[in-house]
Amino acid sequence: xxxxxxxxxxxxxxxxxxxxxxxxxxxxxxxxxxxxxxxxxxxxxxxxxxxxxxxxxxxxxxxxxxxxxxxxxxxxxxxxxxxxxxxxxxxxxxxxxxxxxxxxxxxxxxxxxxxxxxxxxxxxxxxxxxxxxxxxxxxxxxxxxxxxxxxxxxxxxxxxxxxxxxxxxxxxxxxxxxxxxxxxxxxxxxxxxxxxxxxxxxxx
Numbered sequence: 001x002x003x004x005x006x007x008x009x010x011x012x013x014x015x016x017x018x019x020x021x022x023x024x025x026x027x028x029x030x031x032x033x034x035x036x037x038x039x040x041x042x043x044x045x046x047x048x049x050x051x052x053x054x055x056x057x058x059x060x061x062x063x064x065x066x067x068x069x070x071x072x073x074x075x076x077x078x079x080x081x082x083x084x085x086x087x088x089x090x091x092x093x094x095x096x097x098x099x100x101x102x103x104x105x106x107x108x109x110x111x112x113x114x115x116x117x118x119x120x121x122x123x124x125x126x127x128x129x130x131x132x133x134x135x136x137x138x139x140x141x142x143x144x145x146x147x148x149x150x151x152x153x154x155x156x157x158x159x160x161x162x163x164x165x166x167x168x169x170x171x172x173x174x175x176x177x178x179x180x181x182x183x184x185x186x187x188x189x190x191x192x193x194x195x196x197x198x199x200x201x202x203x204x
Contacts, residue, residue, distance in 0.1 A: 002181065002202045004130075004157055005097055005195065008142075008166035009108040012185045013125060014084040014118075018076070021083050025075050035073050038065040048111040051136030055113055080114065081121035087188055094128040100199075106132035107151050107164065109142050131155045142166070143174035152178075163198055165191055 010016040018040055022032045039045055039062045048058050059077055063070045076083065094104055106129055108115075115134050119126055133151045140147035152159060159179035166172050172182035181202070183194040 001161060002102070002163055002199050003161040004103045004105060004163070006105045006107050006151065006162050006164040006180070008164075008168075008171065008185075009106060009110065009123075010084070011167040012165055012191070013090055014086050014123065016084050018083060021080075022072075022075060024082075025072070027072055027075075031069060031072060035066060035069055035076070038062055039073060039076055045111075046109075046141065048114075049109040049135045050141050051112050051139050055111065081117055083114075084118055084122050086122065086124045089188065090125045091128065093192065094125050098128060103130040104128060105130055105151060105155065105157075105162075106134070107142070107147070107166075108132075109135040112136035142168075142171045145174065145178065148175055148178050148180070163195060165195065 007013055018036065019032055022035065027035065042062065044058055044062050047053055048055060063073050066073050097104060110118075112134075115136065131151075131154065133147060133154065135141050135147065138147065138150050140150060142148075148159070151157065152162075159175075160181075162180050163183065164172060164175040164180045165183045165185050166175070167185045169184050172180075172184045175182050181198050183191055183198070185191040
């Protein structure tokens, strides 16, 4: 039986809207392309997610590749609550799942300081979760097996009793190998329907 629903965050529960966010702050399309390439789309950003090196050091490294655009890159690192926006219906979805008896967990790759800001100011669902594992907190990244094991061990869960929702196929594929049932999220309607179908098939 399914007892636990495990959610990724970015592009599953929130829109990671970095391009529009930078547009809103007056960056040109060319500037957005340069800043994005040297920050969010760079291997250094994955190091931010991993949390193995100090964030200040990694930010300095990324900004060092942005001669003349350092201050504009700061929009990503300072007062960045609006960098993400929750998708509509998170609370209603979570409350329905809780009412049906499921526990809810988060499993996400996320920079440490950014997660703290977004959890406080941008996420509308934190009071409804039963636990979380964040990559930069545990210095492990999806899709490595160890981060899934960390979730299972921390909360004493069984993989076969969990459904994992993530927007990246490599992450859901890794979870499937451990026994999770999974949903690779393309949009909210598809995610809700696929999750409901899995629950119905397993718990009927």
